[in-house]
Amino acid sequence: MVQEPLEVLNRYLTEHGMKHTRQREIIVEEFFKSNKHLQIEELLNQVKKVEPSIGYVTVYRTLMLLKECGLAHQRHFGEGKSLFEKAGDHHDHMICIKCGSIHEFEDDRIEKLQDQIAKRINFKIVSHRHEVYGCCSRCQNE
């Protein structure tokens, strides 16, 4: 049975002597409401619609917290701002260099080949990033 994100977070908070706050509640709710890859500032804008006094730093810190308890992933596509997405099944990304759209993919055959190569040099894989940059279907027709 899968744990609800909020349960995981609440357990993490109590186990670490951390507090429940209105800000965290709003930020986490807005984050999980969206299904996109979000910049900190994008999430901040969402959050400010609910509570305008919340600042960038609190959103930033809450995302770090979600990362720490494994509920979010931080991605660094290209060279600009990083993006956050909720954790879920593993996948990699194809990123359109024209419009920025992101297409997720996953392929067990690639992951297996990757494991084989690692095993050959006795390398213990902890994580990987496989990012493909190019031009999406929509951006090719214009």
Added chain:
Amino acid sequence: MVQEPLEVLNRYLTEHGMKHTRQREIIVEEFFKSNKHLQIEELLNQVKKVEPSIGYVTVYRTLMLLKECGLAHQRHFGEGKSLFEKAGDHHDHMICIKCGSIHEFEDDRIEKLQDQIAKRINFKIVSHRHEVYGCCSRCQNE
């Protein structure tokens, strides 16, 4: 027949009304002398042994120049400083998160699978990065 890096560079310089300078000569020579993935500051240190008056910015600009003429690649592993390596056959990387050592690999089967996935969504690939992070053989025994 393969072009010598220096020929390629010199042609690029004259074709773009750029000049041949002692600094560029030293920096390029030191860069191609090494076979590693180098930080700007590492290359700067090498260069300063030959000519201490050369500054960071000139090394930086020369590396940008080498990138522009396709003689070097810039890599962004992890989140820190970027690394530069001379251009050559395409390959991807396994990076040890303990000691920082880098193992290059290439696998046509992975590249083919990647092409297939792209074709399926009509995505035109321009470039990709496939980086595997983990623990190298040496760092596991200690």
Added chain:
DNA sequence: ACTGATTTGAAAGTAGTTTTCATTGGAGAT
């Protein structure tokens, strides 16, 4: 050597975080 554009190096500027610190606020104890 003269000339005019290019290069150089120090310093300043930028982007995207990340840390600091004074103040506010949550929650268990009284």
Added chain:
DNA sequence: ATCTCCAATGAAAACTACTTTCAAATCAGT
């Protein structure tokens, strides 16, 4: 309900890794 204390917050400052600016120095064609 109030106390108390430690954690959380937000504004501002600091930080990192570049990137640009600008005045002085260099290069290379007359």
